[in-house]
Amino acid sequence: MRDYVIECHNLETAYAASLNRPILNGINCQIERGEFVVLLGLNGAGKSTLLRSLVGLVPLVRGEIQINSVTLTPRTLAAIRRDVGMLFQGGGLIRQLSAMENVLCGRLGAKTSWQTLFGFPKRDRLLALELLEQLGLREFADQKTSQLSGGQQQRVAIARALIQSPQILLADEPITGLDVIACQQVMQTLSELHTQHGMTIVAVLHDLGIAAEYAQRAIVVDAGRIVYDGPCDNLQAQFSQV
Numbered sequence: 001m002r003d004y005v006i007e008c009h010n011l012e013t014a015y016a017a018s019l020n021r022p023i024l025n026g027i028n029c030q031i032e033r034g035e036f037v038v039l040l041g042l043n044g045a046g047k048s049t050l051l052r053s054l055v056g057l058v059p060l061v062r063g064e065i066q067i068n069s070v071t072l073t074p075r076t077l078a079a080i081r082r083d084v085g086m087l088f089q090g091g092g093l094i095r096q097l098s099a100m101e102n103v104l105c106g107r108l109g110a111k112t113s114w115q116t117l118f119g120f121p122k123r124d125r126l127l128a129l130e131l132l133e134q135l136g137l138r139e140f141a142d143q144k145t146s147q148l149s150g151g152q153q154q155r156v157a158i159a160r161a162l163i164q165s166p167q168i169l170l171a172d173e174p175i176t177g178l179d180v181i182a183c184q185q186v187m188q189t190l191s192e193l194h195t196q197h198g199m200t201i202v203a204v205l206h207d208l209g210i211a212a213e214y215a216q217r218a219i220v221v222d223a224g225r226i227v228y229d230g231p232c233d234n235l236q237a238q239f240s241q242v
């Protein structure tokens, strides 16, 4: 039997401001443990909406999401979020906080509100430092993220997503706006998490060449529907602009 970690059944979602305008129109997909999948599509196709839906950030109008065979509901949401790390489009860092503090924010979901009153234990701080070290950012730990370059900020965002040791990483445009070197570093980091730690990765990319280099499978979204789900080979021939 296949070990699916993400399952979407007839997913239909709409934003609260416009509930009569569904953004995702009947998404069906299953992602197995340990897969590296790229999500492709034009601007506004619904890629970010799909990733956000998987962690309960967009209301479901119809359909069902299962993460590790658990149906996403208000009751299961907190536990599911502990298994799923999210790298938001644009990083989503708090600019006034240091790199270290931003990474520690990734632990907030694992704590009760009263626990957060006591600050973060030494164990969490050491883990945050270790992650920053691994991502080549140890020397920037105490620097405000507003003073870091785009590539450095992106790596802080990765560290923040990783501090909860997620089984699944959803990365929304992790390399957009980065130079060639930073782009390679970030993709290499994702690739190592996949190959060495068996992490399931779903990454939104816009570059078909990079998609084919790192991922085995591509899902192409257009106007809230999946229009392709298959191997990355020949993507270039099929979709010249995604």
Ligand SMILES: Nc1ncnc2c1ncn2[C@@H]1O[C@H](COP(=O)(O)OP(=O)(O)OP(=O)(O)O)[C@@H](O)[C@H]1O
Residues within 6 Å of the ligand: 015, 016, 017, 018, 023, 041, 042, 043, 044, 045, 046, 047, 048, 049, 050, 089
């Ligand atoms: N918070 C929101 N409230 C209402 N509508 C939204 C919201 N966020 C996105 N949308 C709409 O949902 C649609 C899909 O947006 P989404 O951000 O998922 O696209 P995307 O595929 O990630 O595009 P991009 O490549 O530009 O990041 C768009 O029409 C957008 O206007």
Ligand SMILES: [Mg+2]
Residues within 6 Å of the ligand: 047, 048, 049, 089, 172
């Ligand atoms: Mg997006």
